[in-house]
Amino acid sequence: MTPPATSPFRLWTRLFWTFLKVNLMTSSGPASVGFIYREVVGKMMEEERFIEAVGFSNVVPGSEALKLAMFIGYSAGGMGGAIAALMGAILPPTVSMLLVALAVQQFQDTPWMRGFTRGIAPALAILIAMAAWKVFHNGRRIRKRAVLLALLCLLALLIGFPPGLVVLLAGISGIWLFR
Amino acid sequence: MDLLTLFWIFLKVNLLSVSGLASIGLLHHEVVGRWLSDEQFTQAVSFASILPGSDALQLAMFIGIRAHGIAGAWIALLGSLLPPTVLMLGVVLLLYRLRREAWISSFVEGLTPAVAVLMLSVAWKLLQPALSLDWRVILLALGSWLALRSNLPPAAVLLASGLAGILLYR
Structure with a gap:
């Protein structure tokens, strides 16, 4: 089934939010794939492309979360989609760890x-x-x-x-x- | 130059590892003693495992900040992001074709025992206090093992163990 046509900007925003949400919730690979599937297939891309993107990401070394963001983002929305998805995926882990690391540094000697x-x-x-x-x-x-x-x-x-x-x-x- | 070394280390580690946890063997060797103490490394990996999201990026942030402040965090992040993104630009197409080549999967099959052994060596270091029969370590290890086997979420198990530590080690 073909997804409805949307402006690229709106697509990128939706990709950004999807990957932001996933990376705030789950820590595990398989669970996140399920979540992304529901958000993306039918609305932003076809099932076949999704499966292809996920399979593809298994060949390449590196973090599961990042690869999923990149390949699904690229498949759904080209380079812009890949970047939007990546940014969504990067934000939660980096910001939360930044806060934690600074806190740890503060309380190191307690x-x-x-x-x-x-x-x-x-x-x-x-x-x-x-x-x-x-x-x-x-x-x-x-x-x-x-x-x-x-x-x-x-x-x-x-x-x-x-x-x-x-x-x-x-x-x-x-x-x-x-x- | 420190920043360059930092970049290179995270690039290397993320090229040879498939997940955040798998990278800790190599990471431990590279950063402990140079920028972090063993204790700080434990904190880095623990919090990376507790917080949601990519472990690899979180490790990069924590260690990067320790090594060189905010600049260090950015550099380490960049080094960790580069392998998946650069590969995507063109080499990934090549790999996709090579995926059908037997040698790629054999290479990965070879990496696997080495990575597992490295991970175990870090785990070993963490459990060494148990050898001096510190009952608290043994208790916490057994407790976590049972909890993890029953499929309790790892983040919760780690947090619980840490909190128990606050009480046990007062």
């Missing part, structure tokens, strides 16, 4: 901020570990070669290889290991 940070560390560690597990197993069965590669990376890191290099080399070995 005992309760210290307690807060020490308290959060174990929870964060568990969250990261669970995320690492998800990254590692990626929806598929774990292959022995992946485990081997992981062990090699661990060894490399313990010896003192810079992490960036380890990641890059792992990717390159992947080309050969996972042919």
